[in-house]
Amino acid sequence: xxxxxxxxxxxxxxxxxxxxxxxxxxxxxxxxxxxxxxxxxxxxxxxxxxxxxxxxxxxxxxxxxxxxxxxxxxxxxxxxxxxxxxxxxxxxxxxxxxxxxxxxxxxxxxx
Amino acid sequence: xxxxxxxxxxxxxxxxxxxxxxxxxxxxxxxxxxxxxxxxxxxxxxxxxxxxxxxxxxxxxxxxxxxxxxxxxxxxxxxxxxxxxxxxxxxxxxxxxxxxxxxxxxxxxxxxxx
Numbered sequence: 001x002x003x004x005x006x007x008x009x010x011x012x013x014x015x016x017x018x019x020x021x022x023x024x025x026x027x028x029x030x031x032x033x034x035x036x037x038x039x040x041x042x043x044x045x046x047x048x049x050x051x052x053x054x055x056x057x058x059x060x061x062x063x064x065x066x067x068x069x070x071x072x073x074x075x076x077x078x079x080x081x082x083x084x085x086x087x088x089x090x091x092x093x094x095x096x097x098x099x100x101x102x103x104x105x106x107x108x109x110x111x
Numbered sequence: 112x113x114x115x116x117x118x119x120x121x122x123x124x125x126x127x128x129x130x131x132x133x134x135x136x137x138x139x140x141x142x143x144x145x146x147x148x149x150x151x152x153x154x155x156x157x158x159x160x161x162x163x164x165x166x167x168x169x170x171x172x173x174x175x176x177x178x179x180x181x182x183x184x185x186x187x188x189x190x191x192x193x194x195x196x197x198x199x200x201x202x203x204x205x206x207x208x209x210x211x212x213x214x215x216x217x218x219x220x221x222x223x224x225x
Contacts (some may be wrong), residue, residue: 102154
């Protein structure tokens with residue numbers, strides 16, 4: 001049973017809209033990550049956080065922003081969505097051991 | 112550049128048959144290697160995690176092997192089931208000292224048929 005939750009699962013929006021993808025975890029993990037994955041392609045890290053008020057950009061440049069006001073919550077925001085943002089976005093958290101837990105993902109389509 | 116390469120890209124097998132997926136990596140310094148199963152449109156789910164000192168690890172019908180000298184890993188699936196149809200992703204963790212960083216392979220898409 002997943003302890004990390006992403007909403008919405010699917011989102012279709014028009015160009016120029018502002019959107020926020022939600023990610024919450026109930027495991028008390030300090031480390032959280034956002035990955036972007038195009039169909040059939042590998043995951044690319046776009047943002048990560050090691051704790052409250054800590055956020056960093058990942059390997060893949062992204063126009064999105066993140067915030068970490070609470071340990072359990074790590075939302076990702078796109079101020080003005082474009083068709084190039086169409087992708088799957090996966091949130092993950094990491095405990096003190098090596099384990100990562102992934103959410104089910106949000107599939108975003110910008111039309 | 113740290114890379115993780117998987118083969119084959121895709122594989123179709125009959126239900127009940129065994130199969131082996133390969134992963135070669137150049138990530139250094141190496142911390143651990145993971146195999147994930149990812150159903151279409153879902154997040155990856157961890158199957159096994161191995162450190163450099165471990166040669167094999169099993170999880171039910173899944174058995175992963177690791178040769179840290181040759182930087183190769185394999186995932187063996189025994190007596191495949193239709194529910195095994197998914198992408199299998201090899202992920203290598205870079206030991207940065209202060210944080211772990213994952214390098215993902217592009218995955219092997221497995222289809223199990225009747």
